[in-house]
Amino acid sequence: MSIIVDxxxxxxxxxxxxxxxxxxRLLANQQFLLxxxxxxxxxxFAFNRHVFASAGEFGNNVTNFCTLVLLGVGxxxxxxxxxxxxxxxxxxxxxxVVGAIAMEHLAMHSELLVLSVGTVVCIGIGILVGVVNSxxxxxxxxxxxxxxxxxxxAGAGMCLVLTGGAPIGQNSGAIALTVxxxxxxxxxxxxxxxxxxxxxxxxxxxxxxxxTFAVGSNAFAARAVGINVKRQVTSVYVLSGALAGITGMFVxxxxxxxxxxxxxxxxxxxxxxxxxxxxxLTGGSARLSGTVIAAWMITxxxxxxxxxxxxxxxxxxxVALLIATAATAQALRKSARQSS
Amino acid sequence: MSNTPEPSNLPTSTSGPSEHDGSGEGSASVxxxxxxxxxxxxAVQAIQNVNLDVVDGQVTALIGDNGAGKxxxxxxxxxxWAPSSGHIYWKGEEIHVHTPRNATDLGIATVYQDLALCDxxxxxxxxxxxxxxxxxxxxxxxxxxxxxxxxxKDLSVSTVKSVRQLVASLSGGQRQxxxxxxxxxxxxxxxxxxxxxAALGVSQTAQVLQxxxxxxxxxxxxxxxxxxxxDVFTVADRIAVMHLGTLCSSGPASNYDTASAVELIxxxxxxxxxxxxxxxx
Amino acid sequence: MNKESLTxxxxxxxxxxxxxxxxxxSLAVSSIALVGLGSASVAGASSSKxxxxxxxxxxxxxxxxISMNAxxxxxxxxxxxxxxxxxxxxxxxxxxxxPVVQQVTTQxxxxxxxxxxxxxxxPKALEPYVKVAVKKHIPVFNVDSQDASLKNITGFVTGxxxxxxxxAADALAGAMGYTAGKTYNVVVGMTSPTATTNVLRYDGFKAxxxxxxxxxxxxxxxxxxxxxxxxxxxxxxxLTEYSQSSKTPLxxxxxxxxxxxxxxxxxLQAGGLACSKTVCGSGHVALVGYDAYSSNVxxxxxxxxxxxxxxxxxxxxxxxxxxxYTYLKTGKLPKGVSKTTTxxxxxxxxxxxxxxxxxxxxxxA
Numbered sequence: 002m003s004i005i006v007d008x009x010x011x012x013x014x015x016x017x018x019x020x021x022x023x024x025x026r027l028l029a030n031q032q033f034l035l036x037x038x039x040x041x042x043x044x045x046f047a048f049n050r051h052v053f054a055s056a057g058e059f060g061n062n063v064t065n066f067c068t069l070v071l072l073g074v075g076x077x078x079x080x081x082x083x084x085x086x087x088x089x090x091x092x093x094x095x096x097x098v099v100g101a102i103a104m105e106h107l108a109m110h111s112e113l114l115v116l117s118v119g120t121v122v123c124i125g126i127g128i129l130v131g132v133v134n135s136x137x138x139x140x141x142x143x144x145x146x147x148x149x150x151x152x153x154x155a156g157a158g159m160c161l162v163l164t165g166g167a168p169i170g171q172n173s174g175a176i177a178l179t180v181x182x183x184x185x186x187x188x189x190x191x192x193x194x195x196x197x198x199x200x201x202x203x204x205x206x207x208x209x210x211x212x213t214f215a216v217g218s219n220a221f222a223a224r225a226v227g228i229n230v231k232r233q234v235t236s237v238y239v240l241s242g243a244l245a246g247i248t249g250m251f252v253x254x255x256x257x258x259x260x261x262x263x264x265x266x267x268x269x270x271x272x273x274x275x276x277x278x279x280x281x282l283t284g285g286s287a288r289l290s291g292t293v294i295a296a297w298m299i300t301x302x303x304x305x306x307x308x309x310x311x312x313x314x315x316x317x318x319x320v321a322l323l324i325a326t327a328a329t330a331q332a333l334r335k336s337a338r339q340s341s
Numbered sequence: 342m343s344n345t346p347e348p349s350n351l352p353t354s355t356s357g358p359s360e361h362d363g364s365g366e367g368s369a370s371v372x373x374x375x376x377x378x379x380x381x382x383x384a385v386q387a388i389q390n391v392n393l394d395v396v397d398g399q400v401t402a403l404i405g406d407n408g409a410g411k412x413x414x415x416x417x418x419x420x421x422w423a424p425s426s427g428h429i430y431w432k433g434e435e436i437h438v439h440t441p442r443n444a445t446d447l448g449i450a451t452v453y454q455d456l457a458l459c460d461x462x463x464x465x466x467x468x469x470x471x472x473x474x475x476x477x478x479x480x481x482x483x484x485x486x487x488x489x490x491x492x493x494k495d496l497s498v499s500t501v502k503s504v505r506q507l508v509a510s511l512s513g514g515q516r517q518x519x520x521x522x523x524x525x526x527x528x529x530x531x532x533x534x535x536x537x538x539a540a541l542g543v544s545q546t547a548q549v550l551q552x553x554x555x556x557x558x559x560x561x562x563x564x565x566x567x568x569x570x571x572d573v574f575t576v577a578d579r580i581a582v583m584h585l586g587t588l589c590s591s592g593p594a595s596n597y598d599t600a601s602a603v604e605l606i607x608x609x610x611x612x613x614x615x616x617x618x619x620x621x622x
Numbered sequence: 623m624n625k626e627s628l629t630x631x632x633x634x635x636x637x638x639x640x641x642x643x644x645x646x647x648s649l650a651v652s653s654i655a656l657v658g659l660g661s662a663s664v665a666g667a668s669s670s671k672x673x674x675x676x677x678x679x680x681x682x683x684x685x686x687x688i689s690m691n692a693x694x695x696x697x698x699x700x701x702x703x704x705x706x707x708x709x710x711x712x713x714x715x716x717x718x719x720x721p722v723v724q725q726v727t728t729q730x731x732x733x734x735x736x737x738x739x740x741x742x743x744x745p746k747a748l749e750p751y752v753k754v755a756v757k758k759h760i761p762v763f764n765v766d767s768q769d770a771s772l773k774n775i776t777g778f779v780t781g782x783x784x785x786x787x788x789x790a791a792d793a794l795a796g797a798m799g800y801t802a803g804k805t806y807n808v809v810v811g812m813t814s815p816t817a818t819t820n821v822l823r824y825d826g827f828k829a830x831x832x833x834x835x836x837x838x839x840x841x842x843x844x845x846x847x848x849x850x851x852x853x854x855x856x857x858x859x860x861l862t863e864y865s866q867s868s869k870t871p872l873x874x875x876x877x878x879x880x881x882x883x884x885x886x887x888x889x890l891q892a893g894g895l896a897c898s899k900t901v902c903g904s905g906h907v908a909l910v911g912y913d914a915y916s917s918n919v920x921x922x923x924x925x926x927x928x929x930x931x932x933x934x935x936x937x938x939x940x941x942x943x944x945x946x947y948t949y950l951k952t953g954k955l956p957k958g959v960s961k962t963t964t965x966x967x968x969x970x971x972x973x974x975x976x977x978x979x980x981x982x983x984x985x986x987a
Contacts (some may be wrong), residue, residue, distance in 0.1 A: 214462060215470055218461040225457065226470045227446075229438075282463075
């Protein structure tokens with residue numbers, strides 16, 4: 002590929018053919034590279050500890066993946082608009098806690114009713130946080146980072162106020178539901194995976210998804226073609242909150258109780274998954290497949306390090322290294338594109 | 342012309358003296374007319390009592406110095422700002438454009454210099470932004486891609502390699518072409534171009550001017566803002582000059598030359614154009 | 623309420639527990655009494671100035687400290703002293719605690735506390751502020767955790783974490799039906815490798831095993847970093863690796879704090895490996911946890927926990943207030959009380975009676 006191009010010539014008719022060999026295109030695809038690296042990590046851990054490749058461990062990883070992936074999905078939408086949502090971790094805790102309180106009050110009713118109400122309450126809390134986030138962004142004119150930092154802190158504080166620091170409730174029936182029933186999948190896990198799949202189609206194949214990218218790419222242009230930018234941004238934060246609410250319910254089911262610290266720190270892991278997945282924090286560009294692969298990668302790295310009996314502090318270092326690598330790959334590809 | 346009284350005392354498509362100028366377009370109708378449009382931002386009077394007729398199917402060039410009010414005027418037409426006073430008539434009917442969406446729904450498309458396109462989306466995605474074709478409520482990418490290819494071919498925009506490349510990778514001229522093509526795709530009857538050739542090289546400028554002529558030949562009315570008098574005289578059928586927030590002159594391009602245009606831009610008056618083309622203010 | 627008690631300075635009493643109506647009534651009564659007594663009471667005011675004890679703890683919203691507060695308040699009410707209770711709601715860190723200590727010790731003379739009870743969040747970082755307080759003639763006591771040097775500290779009441787670890791080892795061995803000559807596989811869920819309470823408990827646990835239960839093998843530790851979700855993940859992974867069909871089936875878990883207890887209990891229930899009240903033998907994993915959160919106590923009665931080791935924050939609160947009160951009155955610690963009081967951790971069992979359980983279950987706000 003010629004690098005010397007006359008700037009005037011560049012725009013005129015036949016440019017040199019830029020289409021590359023298929024394998025080179027594939028290697029330039031960040032999601033594909035990520036998949037390769039994930040497989041490599043899996044193989045490494047599986048060789049060290051054979052149990053890593055067992056169905057039981059896959060089941061554990063699916064459960065852990067499900068506590069992360071929806072946060073990553075919501076965060077992908079938000080980051081595609083050029084925003085960020087720091088509140089999701091707190092929202093997981095808060096929705097779980099409020100849901101647990103509601104379910105405690107219904108304890109004498111049937112299991113199904115209790116869990117259904119709990120789910121609705123959790124999603125409701127998530128939506129509420131999303132609405133507050135967008136209100137802070139639109140009416141208080143806070144940048145998303147600050148707006149969601151506010152709800153992050155408020156949510157964490159609310160959790161302590163509501164629980165007095167201790168977990169609420171004890172629901173063995175809910176715990177039983179998180180046990181794998183269909184091969185390595187529990188029913189809630191299947192629901193979460195289905196939601197992830199639909200969210201992916203929705204982001205990349207629907208007008209809503211297209212508007213999401215347009216708003217993050219150029220809000221002025223989006224407005225000029227008649228997209229309601231405010232409504233789009235609001236929807237995206239509400240979606241992120243609702244997904245965090247669903248995650249809150251799932252974590253409640255895992256623990257059998259609403260713990261005030263259940264989601265602590267999850268927001269940063271979710272953002273890490275989105276960044277490792279190839280999204281641009283400046284907005285307009287993201288792949289949900291990337292987020293999903295990255296969430297799986299982070300999940301197996303955490304599990305693998307536990308098996309290797311490594312301190313969780315190294316887990317953070319490992320995730321940090323993955324972020325650095327992904328961001329560098331992105332920057333290198335960008336500069337390669339500009340110089341070509 | 343409905344029952345509104347205002348246009349009767351002002352030049353319109355058929356009654357205005359300026360239309361009987363022998364340029365062969367005397368029977369052309371007015372697509373858009375502005376009557377007494379003023380816009381102030383607080384105490385600052387940006388434009389004052391502007392009366393302008395944009396003739397259907399022709400290329401009108403809006404020229405003027407920096408700060409003369411050209412941008413404010415087109416933003417008023419395209420729904421970014423509401424006028425402080427005055428009336429806008431579209432095909433003889435009074436209209437109120439409160440949002441850009443109102444304007445585009447009517448068929449008024451505005452192509453802003455750099456702000457029109459989403460860099461991170463590809464050409465097809467930009468072309469259809471906000472008007473996506475769907476099938477079973479999913480985006481119908483194939484249909485949109487085929488239509489985009491066809492349209493670019495029709496408009497003789499042949500410089501883009503693939504309609505699936507990101508707009509970020511396009512040159513300035515190509516971006517203008519895509520933005521204009523998008524306006525055409527939306528069946529816009531009036532395309533407003535804001536400085537389409539600013540910051541473009543020689544060959545790209547030629548391409549954009551060619552595109553404007555293509556639009557005109559397809560019966561699309563064009564209102565183009567420009568600094569570059571060469572470009573203006575190359576493509577414009579009609580010229581409108583703004584000076585210090587007022588429209589000081591408008592008429593067929595054949596009545597102006599570079600010297601008179603410069604004089605109008607800088608002073609607001611010129612003895613070299615027929616007095617009928619000057620606005621008394 | 624804590625703000626009121628800091629700023630009012632007047633001898634109004636702020637209650638922490640009990641009905642609000644009682645507080646309101648007592649406030650009204652005491653103010654009427656003040657007006658009625660007029661100047662006569664002022665003369666005696668300096669000698670009988672009401673004792674104010676300031677408590678500054680780590681994480682105020684933690685059930686552990688909420689229980690401690692309840693104990694301290696009960697004793698303060700009994701002794702007719704005022705209690706100022708302060709602490710960052712959730713962060714157990716010197717950076718948030720230092721400003722609170724500074725604020726308490728730099729009060730004007732009228733609002734100056736008579737004594738300070740401090741649960742330092744760091745053994746070294748708080749020492750300079752203790753010195754400031756002592757210079758201002760405010761005696762300083764430690765509770766639960768201690769300053770690196772007890773030189774400036776008048777008295778120290780704490781739970782015995784090492785003994786708690788030993789008790790956990792005994793309870794776990796009992797739950798697994800320990801028989802000499804057999805091998806038992808155990809994992810330990812911790813919060814971090816360095817947290818002092820974790821280390822003390824774990825050391826006590828290991829020492830007891832070395833001494834009395836040579837058949838117990840500790841296979842691994844995992845760290846939850848205060849997240850019950852992470853604790854759950856850790857235990858899930860251990861249950862998979864040391865599955866009941868493997869060569870090293872897991873027999874027992876020691877969850878070293880409340881967070882790990884919660885995560886381990888749910889992982890065992892999900893894995894179908896939790897003991898029940900009647901059965902806890904092969905094919906089950908015995909679980910001994912720490913901290914008597916009410917949700918954990920309810921799992922004790924269903925048998926998921928073979929035992930819960932509880933600290934006694936309520937008693938720590940009582941003793942601290944009583945020690946400070948006695949010292950202010952007499953210039954000495956109570957008779958028979960040495961400078962460091964170590965309260966034993968108690969073992970709660972599924973068979974414990976409900977009054978006993980209720981006594982040690984941590985309060986919630």
